[in-house]
Every structure is written in structure tokens, then in C-alpha cells.
Amino acid sequence: MLSPILFVIIAAAGIGLFARKVGKIRRNIFLGQPLQRSDRTAARWATMARVAMGQSKMVTRPVAGFFHILIYVGFVLINLEVLEIILDGVSGNHRLFKPLLGDFYYFLISFFEVLGVGVILACIVFLWRRNVQPLARFKGPELTGWPRLDANLILLIELVLMSALFGMNIAEANMPEQGGYLVSNLLAPLFGGMSPEALHLTERICWWLHIIGIFAFLNYLPYSKHFHIILAFPNTWYAQLEPAGQFSNMESVKKEVELMMDPNANPYAATDPEATPARFGAKDVMDLPWKSLLDAYSCTECGRCTSVCPANQTGKLLSPRKVMMDTRDRLEEVGKNIDKNGSFIDDGKALLGDYITAEEALACTTCNACVEACPVLINPVSILTELRRYQAMEASQVPSEWALMFGNIENNGAPWQFPAADRLGWADNLEVKTSNPSA
Amino acid sequence: MSATKILHINTMAELMAKGEQAEILFWVGCAGSFDDRAKKITKAVAAILDQVGIRFAVLGTEESCTGDPAKRAGNEFLFQMQAMQNIQVMNMYEVKKIVTACPHCFNTLKNEYPGLGGDYEVVHHATLLQQLINEGRLRVADGGPFKGKRITFHDSCYLGRANGIYEAPRQLLEALDVELVEMKRSKTNGLCCGAGGAQMFKEAEKGTKEVNIERIEDALEVQPSVVAAACPFCMTMLSDGVKQKERENEIKVYDLAELIAQANGLID
Ligand code: SF4
Ligand code: SF4
Numbered sequence: 001m002l003s004p005i006l007f008v009i010i011a012a013a014g015i016g017l018f019a020r021k022v023g024k025i026r027r028n029i030f031l032g033q034p035l036q037r038s039d040r041t042a043a044r045w046a047t048m049a050r051v052a053m054g055q056s057k058m059v060t061r062p063v064a065g066f067f068h069i070l071i072y073v074g075f076v077l078i079n080l081e082v083l084e085i086i087l088d089g090v091s092g093n094h095r096l097f098k099p100l101l102g103d104f105y106y107f108l109i110s111f112f113e114v115l116g117v118g119v120i121l122a123c124i125v126f127l128w129r130r131n132v133q134p135l136a137r138f139k140g141p142e143l144t145g146w147p148r149l150d151a152n153l154i155l156l157i158e159l160v161l162m163s164a165l166f167g168m169n170i171a172e173a174n175m176p177e178q179g180g181y182l183v184s185n186l187l188a189p190l191f192g193g194m195s196p197e198a199l200h201l202t203e204r205i206c207w208w209l210h211i212i213g214i215f216a217f218l219n220y221l222p223y224s225k226h227f228h229i230i231l232a233f234p235n236t237w238y239a240q241l242e243p244a245g246q247f248s249n250m251e252s253v254k255k256e257v258e259l260m261m262d263p264n265a266n267p268y269a270a271t272d273p274e275a276t277p278a279r280f281g282a283k284d285v286m287d288l289p290w291k292s293l294l295d296a297y298s299c300t301e302c303g304r305c306t307s308v309c310p311a312n313q314t315g316k317l318l319s320p321r322k323v324m325m326d327t328r329d330r331l332e333e334v335g336k337n338i339d340k341n342g343s344f345i346d347d348g349k350a351l352l353g354d355y356i357t358a359e360e361a362l363a364c365t366t367c368n369a370c371v372e373a374c375p376v377l378i379n380p381v382s383i384l385t386e387l388r389r390y391q392a393m394e395a396s397q398v399p400s401e402w403a404l405m406f407g408n409i410e411n412n413g414a415p416w417q418f419p420a421a422d423r424l425g426w427a428d429n430l431e432v433k434t435s436n437p438s439a
Numbered sequence: 440m441s442a443t444k445i446l447h448i449n450t451m452a453e454l455m456a457k458g459e460q461a462e463i464l465f466w467v468g469c470a471g472s473f474d475d476r477a478k479k480i481t482k483a484v485a486a487i488l489d490q491v492g493i494r495f496a497v498l499g500t501e502e503s504c505t506g507d508p509a510k511r512a513g514n515e516f517l518f519q520m521q522a523m524q525n526i527q528v529m530n531m532y533e534v535k536k537i538v539t540a541c542p543h544c545f546n547t548l549k550n551e552y553p554g555l556g557g558d559y560e561v562v563h564h565a566t567l568l569q570q571l572i573n574e575g576r577l578r579v580a581d582g583g584p585f586k587g588k589r590i591t592f593h594d595s596c597y598l599g600r601a602n603g604i605y606e607a608p609r610q611l612l613e614a615l616d617v618e619l620v621e622m623k624r625s626k627t628n629g630l631c632c633g634a635g636g637a638q639m640f641k642e643a644e645k646g647t648k649e650v651n652i653e654r655i656e657d658a659l660e661v662q663p664s665v666v667a668a669a670c671p672f673c674m675t676m677l678s679d680g681v682k683q684k685e686r687e688n689e690i691k692v693y694d695l696a697e698l699i700a701q702a703n704g705l706i707d
Contacts, residue, residue: 243550245596247511250515253516310633316645362644363644364636366596367596367600369628371600398513401642402637406509406517410520413502413503414503415508425472427446427447427448427497430485
């Protein structure tokens with residue numbers, strides 16, 4: 001009787017704590033500026049199905065894609081078994097579905113075991129690719145310390161969870177009244193010489209280890225890059241559907257420009273406090289659109305973006321992965337500030353300057369290679385653009401060549417200093433040949 | 440042996456005064472109007488449109504920067520001022536369709552102007568030329584000077600990833616019967632030339648290499664005789680890259696329109 005009560009307490013605490021943290025993350029994300037991303041729902045479902053469920057961007061790198069799908073499929077399907085484990089835990093039963101499903105149960109658990117082998121294999125390959133022969137994208141200045149430890153911890157936790165599952169099944173494979181499944185039967189000799197009591201104890205220890213591990217894992221997620229296993233879904237759903245080259249037209253600027261261009265416009269229309277943001281562009285995380293903040297929490301720190309970034313690949317400071325990690329770190333800091341003070345109290349820091357430098361933001365060519373590469377449709381360019389907007393329109397801190405370029409556009413309608421009157425100069429005496437060899 | 444003629448370029452204002460309308464507005468862009476190398480691309484496009492018999496016109500002195508470099512540099516005010524001004528002019532002429540040889544102008548006009556009141560059908564010249572070939576209106580001389588030549592195509596970011604146009608440029612090259620070779624980074628993986636995002640207008644940040652050098656090395660690897668581009672800014676970056684590698688005698692950088700115009704004997 002004790003164990004169901006204990007189980008319910010652990011489960012309630014595990015789920016409750018997780019829900020609390022998720023609530024805070026949600027609050028943090030909505031510190032961001034409004035952005036309409038709920039239109040064209042059919043296209044959004046389709047994108048999510050293709051990119052998040054179908055892993056379409058992962059397979060462009062076949063090795064990583066293959067092993068990632070092993071873990072992904074294994075994780076999703078094996079978790080169906082967690083349903084049974086929870087019901088068992090609450091009711092004090094053991095393998096509740098076994099009598100109900102009969103032979104199919106044997107097939108199902110055997111299938112999960114095969115998937116489990118795949119997960120273990122993939123975790124080992126991934127640990128290898130991070131530690132023994134690290135890929136270029138798993139190095140880099142932003143991937144030391146905690147982010148590096150985090151990536152390894154997740155893989156180790158997955159290994160522990162899978163081992164517990166197998167420990168449980170292998171122990172049962174040695175119990176005549178229970179019996180094992182496809183893989184655990186093969187591995188049964190591992191626990192060969194054990195007494196029935198020892199087997200039973202091993203099975204119980206593994207059972208508890210597995211279920212406590214799952215709740216621990218759940219609560220670790222929101223602190224980890226591994227949160228992407230949940231956020232990949234909303235993040236792809238809310239992704240930009242317009243062509244990648246289309247940057248937002250700032251509504252606040254539209255109002256001011258209309259006023260300047262149209263003498264008949266109502267000057268009071270622009271003073272609507274709702275419509276006027278605190279500032280143009282972004283200096284800190286709350287100035288960014290909320291989707292950029294969701295992006296930050298969804299980042300898996302995989303570095304695909306940075307590995308294709310022309311600025312990064314030619315030695316500039318800019319790394320789109322670091323942009324995402326910085327945004328998340330700053331947002332977490334702002335969130336803690338709010339937790340402590342009730343509302344945000346200025347801490348003298350900001351995303352621009354203290355996390356991402358102007359030099360980094362300036363180096364972006366807006367080539368969209370990072371956007372194209374990201375497996376969960378994150379857009380680092382929109383953050384960099386908002387920072388540039390702040391620099392150009394609020395701080396008036398742009399490179400002198402850009403200031404000159406702005407001046408030229410304003411004065412003669414071209415980024416260079418050519419008189420507008422010469423714009424048709426190319427057409428003066430335009431001599432072309434008339435012969436057409438195919439005619 | 441070949442005859443020449445002086446091509447008169449109509450402005451929208453001229454046509455309007457005559458009570459006529461253009462089939463399509465040729466948006467020349469700042470590079471196409473002022474940059475000496477890009478002006479040759481402009482001429483090639485005009486020559487092809489003329490050869491095909493498309494009734495086109497330009498805005499001439501009434502055209503102004505789309506505002507793209509200002510927008511990418513963060514100056515949204517200046518961008519929207521430019522956009523409003525251009526939209527006023529184009530709406531006044533009741534412009535329906537625009538062709539441009541600049542992917543940056545193309546992207547801005549096509550994607551960012553509609554939200555500010557400028558709704559037009561906008562095509563990049565690669566797409567237009569490919570359509571004209573498909574429709575049989577533009578014939579590409581077979582056995583032209585590029586037949587069998589090794590040519591690689593550099594995807595412009597604002598044509599490729601920004602707007603998903605990868606095939607039209609390649610189909611044009613196939614129409615020229617060239618040996619199309621792809622660089623290791625091409626199409627969705629294409630590497631930027633380094634000019635976008637208003638980088639063209641300032642020094643690069645401190646690094647170990649210029650982006651255009653990194654890119655031209657990709658091109659040199661496939662040993663082309665021509666690097667084909669579809670953007671006046673890529674043109675500058677790639678030409679500079681070839682020069683810095685001291686290969687300008689064997690490797691030429693041409694815009695797609697120049698290749699077609701040359702094949703058809705319209706320009707040298
Ligand atoms: S868009 Fe900017 S950050 Fe992204 S890959 Fe290109 S240069 Fe790098
Ligand atoms: S932004 Fe996307 S590609 Fe870049 S590290 Fe994060 S998940 Fe990977």
C-alpha cells in the first residue's frame with residue numbers, strides 16, 4: 001500500500017514542479033512584443049508535421065539525421081509504456097496491460113526493446129561525436145562549460161533510463177512466472193545466477209529508477225537545450241510562412257512616416273499608446289517579438305546555423321547559435337529578476353552590449369543560411385535585425401560608412417553619391433548589335 | 440559585319456505623355472543605374488527585352504532606391520520613406536508588372552512593398568527570361584559562344600534562400616547548352632558573396648578572411664571558365680574575388696542576362 005502513495009506523491013511533485021517552471025517560461029516568452037502568427041492554420045499544421053514530426057531538416061545531414069530519428073522515434077514510442085507504468089504505480093499493479101493485450105503485449109514490449117537498443121546506440125554515437133572525435137560545430141567558444149555539460153548529461157540520463165528499462169525486463173526474463181521479451185530474453189544470462197529475491201529487488205530498483213528518472217528528466221528539460229523536444233512543435237507551428245527575405249515592416253514607423261508624407265493624416269492617431277512601442281528596435285529581450293523569445297527557448301544548440309554562417313566561417317565574432325543562447329540566458333536573467341522583485345527592476349544590463357555586441361550584430365549579411373539550416377525553424381536574423389534597428393534609430397550608432405549611405409539615399413535616392421539626375425545615364429546612346437545568329 | 444542600332448529606352452513619363460502604357464516596368468535599381476559593371480547588365484536586359492519585342496519602360500530619374508540597404512542596416516524610417524515615395528510614383532503610373540535584375544530590389548518590391556500599399560507582380564530577370572524561353576518568345580542561339588563551356592552558377596541569397604528561386608537561373612544556363620557544374624555549396628546551401636545585409640556599404644568586421652574570397656575559392660574548385668551571377672552585388676564581390684586570386688584572364692564573371700545577350704549577338 002505504501003508504494004502507490006509514495007508513487008502518487010512523487011508523480012504529483014514531478015508534474016507540479018514542471019508545470020510551475022513551464023508557466024514561468026511562458027510568462028517570459030510573452031514579455032516579448034506582439035506579433036501576429038496565428039493565421040493560415042492549415043499551412044502551420046503542415047509545417048509542423050513536416051519539420052517537427054517529420055524531422056525534414058534533420059535528414060539533410062544523414063548521419064546525425066539517422067541517429068536523431070532513432071532517439072526521437074524511440075523516445076516517443078517507448079513513452080507509451082510510461083502510461084502503463086504510471087497506471088501500475090497508482091494502482092499498485094504490475095504490467096496492467098499484459099493480461100489485456102496477451103500476445104500483442106509481448107510484441108509491443110519486444111518492439112520497444114528493439115527501439116531501446118537503437119536509442120542506446122544513438123546515445124553512444126552522439127557522445128562519441130561530442131567528446132571523442134568532436135565535430136567542428138560541437139566546439140566553439142559558446143559551447144564550453146554548462147552547455148557542453150548539459151548536452152552530455154542529457155545523453156547520459158537517456159542511457160540510464162534505457163538501462164533501467166532493460167534491467168527491469170532482464171530481471172523478469174529470469175522469473176519463470178513473468179518471462180522476458182525479445183531483447184531481454186537474449187540478455188537474460190546477464191542476471192543468470194541471481195536468486196528470486198535478488199531478481200525481484202533488481203526489478204523493483206530498476207522500476208523506481210526508471211520512473212523517478214523520468215520525472216527528474218521532465219524537470220531537467222526546462223533548464224536544458226533539451227527543452228526542444230517539446231518546443232520544437234509550437235516553434236515550427238509559429239514559424240514565419242512568408243518568404244525568408246521578407247522582413248517585417250514596423251507598424252510604429254509606418255504611422256510616423258504616414259504623418260510625415262501625408263499632410264491630411266490625423267496627428268492624434270499616432271499617439272495611441274498601444275501602438276507606440278517603448279523604443280524602435282530592440283535593446284533588450286522584452287523589445288523583441290515574442291516569437292524570437294520562443295525561438296531562444298527552442299534552440300538545441302546544435303550549431304548547424306553557425307557552421308553555415310558566412311560571417312562566422314570567415315572568423316568574425318558573429319555566431320547565430322550564440323545569438324540564440326545569449327537571448328535565452330538574458331531572458332532567464334530577466335525572469336529571475338521578475339521572480340525576485342515582482343516586476344522587472346532595471347539591472348543596468350541589456351541584451352545588446354552585455355550579451356550580444358554591436359560588432360556581432362553588424363557582421364550579419366542577412367543571407368538566411370542560418371534560418372535555412374535550423375532544424376526547428378529558428379530565425380536568428382530577426383533578432384540581429386531588431387538590434388540593428390535599435391542601433392540605427394534609437395542610439396544613432398552605426399558605422400560611419402552606413403551613416404554616409406543613409407545620407408546618400410536621403411539626398412540623392414541612391415546609396416552612393418551620384419546625382420539623381422544621372423540615373424538614366426546608362427541609356428544615353430545605348431548601342432546594341434542587331435545581328436541575330438539564330439535568325 | 441554585325442549592324443548596330445541605338446536603343447531608345449522609354450520612360451514611364453514619356454509613354455504617359457503619348458497616352459501609351461508599358462507592358463512591364465523595368466526597375467533598374469541603384470547598382471544597375473550607377474555602377475559601371477552593373478550598367479552592362481542593365482544594357483543586356485534592355486537589349487533582350489527589345490529583341491523579344493516587349494514593350495517596357497523605366498522610371499528613369501523618377502526611380503529612387505528601394506530602401507533595401509537602409510532596411511537591412513536597421514534604418515526602417517528611411518526604408519519606409521523610400522518605399523512610400525516609390526509606391527506613389529508607381530501607383531501614379533498604374534504599374535502592374537515589374538522586372539528587375541537586382542535580387543535585393545526584387546525581394547523588397549515583391550515582399551515588403553505590398554504591406555505599404557504597393558501591390559505589383561514582381562519578377563526577377565532570370566524568371567522572366569526563362570518564361571520567355573518556355574513560351575517560345577525568346578530564342579537562344581544554339582551553338583553560341585558558351586556551348587559546352589564549364590559554367591558554375593552562384594546563387595544570390597535574396598533570390599535563392601530568401602525567395603526560393605533556384606531553378607530558373609539553371610534552366611537558362613541549360614538553354615545555353617553549357618556544361619553546368621555545381622559548387623560544393625549551392626542552392627539552399629549556397630554561400631553568400633558577402634555583400635548582403637548592407638555589408639556592401641561598409642568594411643567587414645574583424646575576421647580572418649573576406650567572405651567573397653571564401654566564396655570564390657568554392658568556385659575555383661570546380662574550375663569553371665565562367666562564373667554566372669544574377670545579382671549586381673554578387674557581380675562586384677565575385678569579380679573582386681577573381682581579381683584577388685589573379686585569375687581574371689581565364690575566369691569571367693557574367694550575369695545571366697549578359698550570357699544570353701552575348702549568345703544572341705546583342706552585345707559583345
Ligand atoms: S543570416 Fe547572418 S547570422 Fe545567419 S548565417 Fe547569414 S550572416 Fe550568419
Ligand atoms: S538556432 Fe537552430 S541551428 Fe542554430 S543552434 Fe539553435 S537549433 Fe541549432
